Structure formats: C-alpha cells, structure tokens
Amino acid sequence: MDKGRRNFFRLLAAGSMGAGLSPTMAAKPANITASEPTATNIADALKYPRNENSMPGRYPGRVVKIVDENSIVENKIKEDAVYEMLEAGMTNLTEETDISLAWQHFVSPGEAIGLKVNPIGGKLLSTSHALVKSVISQLELSGISKEKIVIFDRRMQHLLDAGFTPDNYPGIAILGTEHVDENGSYYDGSGQLYSLSRIDREWYYWADCEMEYDNSMLPFMVNQGKYSYFSKIVTRQLDKIINLPIMKNAGASITLCLKNLGYGVITNTSRLHSTLWAETSAQVCAFPPVRDKVVLNIADGIKGCYDGGPGANPQFFTNYGMLLLGTDPVAVDMAGYDIIIGKRIEMGRQDGFADAGLRQMLLAGDLGLGIADRKRIDLRIPGSSI
C-alpha cells in the first residue's frame, strides 16, 4: 500500500470522507430560506462612533497602482521586484520618501498587526509569499517586531496548504479561526469544534436568512442560524489589520478588499452567498472591529485571474504584474474592478461591464467606507503620464 493510499484511509477515518457513511451526513446543504427583503443588523454597526482609523482611512479615494511586468517571469514571482513595487507604492501613497516613515503612517511599534491574506487558492493562486514577506520586512523596518505580526484567515488548513507555515514564517504567528490540529481534526478532545472558542459572541452580523449545514460542512461554518460571529483574532487579538487580497473575479464581479474582509472574519457564511453576497461584503466591513482596524489595503495582482474565481483555475490566470494600494477599500476595489472585468471582456468571458458587479462597492460607499464614484477616485500610476 503506497503512502497516498495510507493517507486516504487515514483521512477516511478522520471524517471528511467518512461523511459518505451516513446518508444524512452526505446530504447537500438545504435550500436557503429567506424573507424579502432580507433584514440585517447593519443599523447596529452604524451606531458606533468613528475614529481616525475608520475606513476609508487617511487617504479617501486615493489608489496607487504600481506595475512591473517583470515581477513574474515564467510563472515565478520575483520577491525583490515585489519588494520594490511595495516600496514605491507606499512612498507614493503617503508622499514620504523614507519607507519606514511611510509605514509609520499606519502602524506603531508595540501594536499587534494582522495580515489578512487570501489563501483559498492554495499553492496555485493565493496572496503571494513575495508580497507577504515584503510587507513583513518593511514592517520590521518601521519598528514592528516579528512577534507582533500575525498572518491570519478564517481557515487554518487553507493557510497551511498555501504555504503559510511556521517553517516559512519563523517567529510569525499564523492563525485560523477554523483551527485544525496536527491530526487533521477540527474537534478537540471533548468533541467541541476548536473554532467555537475562537469566535466572539459579543460581535455578530445578524441576517434574516439561514441554512442547515450537514456534519461535513459545520466545521467550516462553525455555527448555524441567523448569526455570523466575528473572529476573536479580529475583535481581541489585533490592533491594526493590513488587508492583502488577491485580484480575482467572482463571476462578473470581483473578490478583492471588501470580499476578503467581509467573508474572511465571520462564521456561518454559506447562508449569505445566495441572497446577501454583496451586502455581506460591504456591511461586515462597517462593524468597528473591521472598519476601525483595517488601515491599509494592498491588492496583490502580480498573478491573478479573470475567470474561475474565487476558485483557482489556471487557464484563467493572468499576470497583471501589479499592486494596488490604498487606505480606502472601496476605491481600491473600484480600480481593481475595472482591471479585472476589463480583462474578462478582453478575453471574451463577458460582453461588457455589468452594473450588478459594482453592487458591493456601491453599498460600501453608501455606508461611508470609501469612495465608489469613479470621478472622485485619485488613481496614481507612478511613471505614467495618465
């Protein structure tokens, strides 16, 4: 019996395939039940007073686009090139000449800094290590010690699969709300999901829709019902968050800054996809643990995709060769939308820009999280006459 087979049966026993043993466990998710229009508790979020860090942050509407076509060669991302792109973007965004001063606009020594990556595409298409390592290097230059830096996402297994491991990031904490132990189990010795101790029941996104999850799905949803709880990583462990999404499409829309946060920091998300996809991306960002902590967005477009997202389908990968930076997640998303959807149109995946794809940005703009009006977006492309 080869190693692969042994793994197979170990995993069977561990549960993911074990679902096949029970017809009830193997049942697909039940249909969504929702009233129209779907109510949420967004009004609660808006009651909290804003502070100087609240979205859209220090530079509303400002987006810096740094392009280097040589940042990826033969499918290999060049870390030194990405480092320079990041440096150029940060100094341009902040109008500082010194890179450490540029970072000090957003972070201070002693603060716990979270890097919200997108690892769903595994080794194929996740936030690049070149960008994450460059961010860490520049944070250190600005006086942030490694011990205060956390790489996080909702799912630990995704982080590990994408290479966000202690070996690759010595001294950096790597955390997933949906924790999995070294045996591949999502449950602790008492049969409780690890994730239940990692969610903050004081902070929740309530929406009047729910979905029944089978046992194979529950570890990835954490809870059922009408409440989606925020991760303690966001509410309690971090002082500031740097959002590092990757430039991907989601159908005829995008999954970028807002989506990486909206669906990346709460539980019980599957129920929200069908009826509240755009609302969730926007509204979750309006809650203080996100709105007041995410101080910077750096969209990784060195390698991205224009179709097949949010999955990772290589035939639709493309080397955008760029970073988009801004404190305003809505403006960055608007700039990213034009690039990603433009690529879809160029490649014949859709005929033209469809307004429906803008919905999450327009909603977020209405919530005061940033600028969605293209005329008010200050898109800076260093080295370009545009």
Next chain:
Amino acid sequence: MILSVAGFIFFLFSELLNTGDLPVPTREDMPGSDICREEMFVGGALWGLINGGADLYYEYGFDRMVLQEIEWQGEEFRLELYRMESPVGAFGVFSVSVQGCEEGGPVRTGDCLNRFQYQLYSGNYYLSLINYSGSDKARDLSVEIGSVIASAAGDIRVELPGLFRQDMFKKVIDEVKVVKGILGLQNALPHLASLYEGLDDYIVWHLKLEEKEGQAEILLTVINDCRDIDASGKLALQLKDAGFAARSNNDRIVAVRSATGGKRDNDLLNLFLAGSGE
C-alpha cells in the same frame, strides 16, 4: 464475537471502498509517481476545501469529489474528479470551465487541454487536472493521466436537446454551455443574468454562433419552477424586451439574437425551430 467484529470491519471497509469507487488513477497507472494526498469530499465538505467556489458545483448538483496531489517525473499535479448528480451537471461544469482548448482533444473529442489544465467529462464525472509548471512534459503526462480516467470513466456524452442536435450545429456543438442557476449565469452568461432573477429551477442551454454580420446566440430555457405557472411566458417577454426573438411552449422557451436583429432574428428562430422538435 471475533467473527462478528471482523464481519463488521469488512462491511465497513467495503462501504468505504464503495464510497470511494471513483475512477481515479493509482500509482500502478503512473509508475514511479507519488500520490502525496488523496481525499474525498462529500456533501457540504467541498465548502471546506474551496469555500464559496463550491457554490457553483452545488448549483449543478454536486455529489462527491476526489482530490489527489500527485508528483510524477518531477512534475506536480492537482487532480479533482467530481461526481455530479447527473450527466447534465457534469457537462454543465465542464462547459463553463473550459477555454483556450487545443483543437481536436488530446485524448478524445470533447475534452480540453491547455497549458496548465486538462479537463473532460463523461456521464456524471467531470475531471480537472492541473499541472503547476505548464511545461511540455507536464502536458504529456497530463494526457497520460487523463487517458487513464477517460478509459475508466467511459465516453458517455450528455444528450443535448434536439434543438442543438441539428446538422447545422455539428461543427460548433462543443461550444454549447449549460447553466442551472444564477452562479452559472454570472460566470458564463452574465449579460443574461438579470433576465432570470426570481426564477428558481431552470436549465439554460446556450450556443454562440459566428456569422458574417457578427455573433448570434441561441438559447433554450427549460423551466422546472412550479411556483409560477406562467414563468415561461414572462421569461419570453423579458427576452423579447432584451432584443431576442423568443417563443415559449409550456415550460420551454427558445430565443435567438443576432448582430443584425429584427427580421433576421425571427428568420433564424424559425429556421432553428423547424428541425428541432421544440
């Protein structure tokens, strides 16, 4: 007692084998290879692997998927073999997932190979085989692995509606796309998505045609949504408002839109319907 325990273990093992009875390759099929990871995802577990990306598969009727990570001759592969609830579901996923295929199909007609991926469908199965390097060697090995699966899964084609089986579509038959819900529409036919808002259970068969004057498209919608007895009539009206020539008959709507529009659309609609059985 010992026998009954042994019997139970055998029963359990058999159940597991049956559950895992998908035509995935083994090391014997790929001499010298290492299957570094092999895992099956059933029901909602696909969400654990690819989050919201799973929704598209659920929309098409997902049953289970085997994931293999393979190392072979210095190349790395990620194999995902999906078993869908129906051949239409498997074909549907395939139809909206392929682009830039080399002509002819490397293993058989109707599969798809490009630099980083080999895809095929057969019956209820849809295969995605990704290589990480994009090299010629990885391409050749992909074809070898694909051949193993194609051989084991058979060559079971989906039965297209009569409308698309006409001789006039023979050359473009592999371009037919099938959509079963809003995510498929958003992915493959976003320009049509708003027309189907409010509908719950339907299948759209869609084909783009290249004409001298530009592109034309033909679509057949089959509505199973029994909440609204006049859903097909309403959809036909919406399609007409969107510039299509459309005709509905019970739960089926056929619509055509050409670059020229107007009379040309009606002529095409009549032409397509004449030999279609619709």
